[in-house]
Amino acid sequence: TLSEKDVDALTSDLYIDLVESDVAVEVADAVVEELRKRLVGIKVPRFGDKNAVIKKAVFEALMGVIDDVPDVDFYQDSKRLLNETRPVVVMFLGPNGYGKTTTLAKLAFNLQEMGFRVVAAAADTFRAGAREQLEEHGKRVGFKVISGPYGADPASVAYDALQHAKARGYHFVLIDTAGRMHTDANLMEELRKIQRVTEPHYSIFVFDAQLGNEALEIAKYYSKYVKIDGMIATKVDAYPKGGSILTFIYVLKRPVYFLGVGQTYRDLVKFSKQEYIGQLLA
Amino acid sequence: MKALTEIFGKLLEKIRGVDYIDEATLQELSREIQRTLLKADVPLDLVKSFTENAVKRIKEEKPPAGIPPREYLIYVLYEELVKLLGGEQPAEFKPTKKPYIVLLLGVEGSGKTTTAAKLAKYLAKRGYKVGLVETDTIRPAAFDQLRQLAEKIGVPFYGERDGKDAVEIAKRGVQNFKNMDVIIVDTAGRHRNEEALLKEVRAIYDAVSPDEVVLVIDATVGKMAAAQAEAFMKYLPIHSVIITKMDSTARGGGALAAVAKTGAKVKFIGVGEDVDEFEQFSPRKFVARVLGM
């Protein structure tokens, strides 16, 4: 069996790996503490492939740490929901530049490929070019975009899109919101308002997989202001190990629906905890 | 030293109560500092070399009279970090010829286009005639984004709405603004695993021969900041850095490591989305933030 000393050595190596892969320090502390408990007393062969057994134990222990957050198949889940209600409302939110608008367009592309009709709300009425960006995606992918002028109330643009979808029998309403830093209380309140007015079935938090320790602060603030149902990590093509993914799962206890792995519409892949933890330990 | 004592007040308070530094105290203190730096996204190898160096220096050098050893340790660390950034003196942005061509480079979403407009406004305010060029043919409506920003700040803009060839657009943009004092060329976002895009930015570099290549780094990014800088440097030189999203609570150790890698000087920071939310970089303030003060 693994002695306490073995486990100490093991977890201290693992701790360094996690922190070097951008898992937030406090989360790495907590994760390693849990791992320690799970690893003490585990049986390892005295001879033979000791390393493989340890590796497997570490993998399973780490999976165990995020056991309470299941992988959720967004397509299946939302299809089930469509049997009860229509349209299904999906809102994208998160800090500046992490990939909300692009991810929305990717999801719209995939939903349309499955035969669903999609309308998007250009509820970023703030950032230069935000409206044109979403409209251009709409043109390329072939989904309808409801926009308002720059400076318009984003909640009312989102609401208009919702009414439009109801009147015309669309399956999905995808709401794009302006990026905002968690430190800006006014903008966080505005996000809360959009959520109150449109009551999304899915509020999807979009984050950049390259985030460091700030992920922890972002998670704390965002969850204070808004409801988050699931998450999408972007730019994973730059950083498959991205420790911020573990930070967010561990802190927010919400499933990651997809990973963004490039800049084309097809670059949205289903997330699997198993594959991710494998990457993280690789 | 007085001002420094003030900056470091918070950390010093924590470690007050021990009179002289024995080996054990030094160990504990350096562990605490290491943790602080790790939380600030400073990579482990840098963390180790900084604290080891600081500990070594404090053992060799006698702290000046009246300065408690602990305080001196922090001071040494502060000095090392400031040195890494090229000293306490803020680096100036100084166009040295006409037209002075600036190329912005960075990962997707790091803030290049916004920063292009911020820098243009900063320079226009100081009497320079500035032209903005958009070469991003990948992100939908990148053209509209910079055009709208240029209009807002009253600076001329060049771009091609449905352009396909970033290199050609860059050439025509620079040609178009050849009578300006400064030409700022914005580029599409790209990262270390996008080889075709890295080659493209090299081709833009060859086509317009920029006087200054500015790497735009998102302060909220961790270890990837340095990894991306390293990948970019294989394709083109990096002369200076602008750190964005400093209105977050991110402490900036990722950006610090990237700066260390490039040897470039940081010139500005972005502190919000607005074109005026742009400040000259202060090494002192930045290091204090990295150290958690």
Ligand SMILES: Nc1nc2c(ncn2[C@@H]2O[C@H](COP(=O)(O)OP(=O)(O)OP(=O)(O)O)[C@@H](O)[C@H]2O)c(=O)[nH]1
């Ligand atoms: N390589 C890569 N790039 C991505 C991915 N997702 C988004 N991007 C790029 O990241 C940049 C920013 O994406 P946006 O969708 O505009 O981000 P946003 O969150 O809507 O930004 P704001 O609305 O300004 O807050 C764009 O250049 C996208 O092409 C991804 O998975 N991989």
Ligand SMILES: Nc1nc2c(ncn2[C@@H]2O[C@H](COP(=O)(O)OP(=O)(O)OP(=O)(O)O)[C@@H](O)[C@H]2O)c(=O)[nH]1
């Ligand atoms: N809070 C905050 N947001 C910023 C700052 N700088 C830029 N942004 C925002 O970050 C997002 C991305 O900025 P862009 O200028 O579009 O980034 P980019 O690097 O040009 O993106 P790509 O062209 O897609 O690679 C936008 O929402 C900006 O408003 C900053 O200093 N603080």
Ligand SMILES: [K+]
């Ligand atoms: K925005």
Ligand SMILES: [Mg+2]
């Ligand atoms: Mg957007």
Ligand SMILES: [Mg+2]
């Ligand atoms: Mg841009």
